[in-house]
Amino acid sequence: MSTKTEKIDRLAELTAQTETSSGSSLWVEAFRRLRASKMAVIGACIIAAFVVIAVIGPWIAPHSPIAQTWRGDVLPNQNVFVGPRGGNWLGLDHLGRDEFSRMLEGARQTLLVGVVSTALGFAVGAAVGVAAGAASTLGGRAGRRFDSVVMRFIDMMLAIPSLLLAVSVAAVLGQSLTTVMIAVGVVQIPIFARLLRGSMLAQGGSEYVLASRALGVRKRRIVLGHIVPNSLSPVIVQATLSLATAIIEAAALSYLGLGNPDASVPEWGVMLAQAQSYFDAAPSLAVYPAVAIIITALGFTLLGEAMREALDPKLRG
Template sequence: MAQITASTGGNTAIQGEKVSGPWRDAWRTFRKNKIAMIGLIMIVLFVIIALLAPVIAPYDFKAQELGDRLKPPSSEHWFGTDDLGRDLFTRVLYGARISLWVGTFSVIGSIILGTILGILAGFYGKWIDMIISRLFDILLAFPSILLAIAIVAILGPSLQNALYAIAIVNIPTYGRLVRAKVLSLKNEEYITAARAIGMKNSGILLRHILPNSLTPIIVQGTLGIATAIIEAAALGFLGLGAQPPAPEWGKMLSDSRQFIATAPWTVVFPGISIMLTVLAFNLMGDGLRDALDPRMKN
């Protein structure tokens, strides 16, 4: 009976271990972090707002009523109106779409290009590493916002070109991160064993190197969305991002800066929207770092 009990207990333990896993454990750790969960909930809310903006918004974001210009917040216009009589609540809702779109897809582009270049540099080394690393050094030699301004000035002011510029200036961040990870992985014993059984380099990269490099990419990508949103707002503020009548938060701040004293609500609500969105991604990114980094676990 003792042996049967021991055997049964062992099977139970094994079954329990099957339920566990690195990603499941990371999710459990993440859920215990209340601040990170608050960030996740805020992001979900902003995504819902962005998706349902046409349903939630009480007005057309382009509709102008000059007779209602610069009206303070009221039951008719919850966030007030701007200098052209447009409903600020509606424009802030639609602005969430633009900011999340630019932030997400610019980071995805940076991750894809940066990961490819980082893997090539770290895995193959030699002259490939030298060329790619020098390219990263050149891009990092310029302040990111100045380089983004230069790229948009060359391509022309538009939201799409702002997205391209933000993606380009952030490539070195992910490329150097992946390169460092690959350098630490390619000499591991399981990589040596994979080479010994005749696995090709492409198989090693796709089945071993890339999956084990995902953790820092996910964490940096989450934090990078917050940075990209700020950069998009900065380009919009300078008139190099979204063009009128697009309701981009940075452009809204730029258009309303002359009314800070007389109509502060025209600046406050877009500014708060940028702050809350960036804060949410930073909170979630910190939580992901704590959950996915083994060094942060007790």
């Protein structure tokens, strides 16, 4: 847990540096470095391709992803499967459904789960982080006590392995796609909360905050109008990294049977779980979704790490 919190706190410290030595804004300099980073370009290209496929996939799919059109061509009990052929570019699954069409539709489901769960974690985590950060920065002794209590609870959540926490939440809520989104979102809450709170503390001692207080500006306006907007830089970076984690954890929950109860709906984690029973006879059915999950998560990770390095002067060399 200490390593995880150290990384979060280090990322939060970046907001204290609002200006570079050249006088340009931190984000302008970071964007310049991102354009020159091969890692960032590769990650952005992977993400762009994934989003495009997820959005237009159902319209370019050559066949219905749920129709068992070629059911008679496969005999899973006898290990008879159909590989790539003219009408089915990636072959057929164990129920005679077009694997290529299911992969395209699965991209949309994966994107939906990743974005919704990350948005949920961000919304709740940001609310908790703002409350704790504002209390500690401008709330006096009582505020610091409130911040201490909240952060001890957040640290307890961070101490639990993320996948174990997600499985626990999903097991309590029951099997559904909504459950997966909530479970993965809950895992993201303490990360965003601690990160935004740390960013606000880094901004709390800034000259503009001291000047605003001296001028008698209301505390709520200082927090919402000045401190929070200036504390979002590392949170945006973390959101990119969290999308990669969300995709992997959502696939893991679906693989464990905690996802959508309708197995006919294509989702890469479900497809991977279904292919496990036929791995010896048709390993490609597991390879396709596994590779898709790995490449997509890699894209978000590469871009997120490149953004973090572009913002962190210690990593810029």
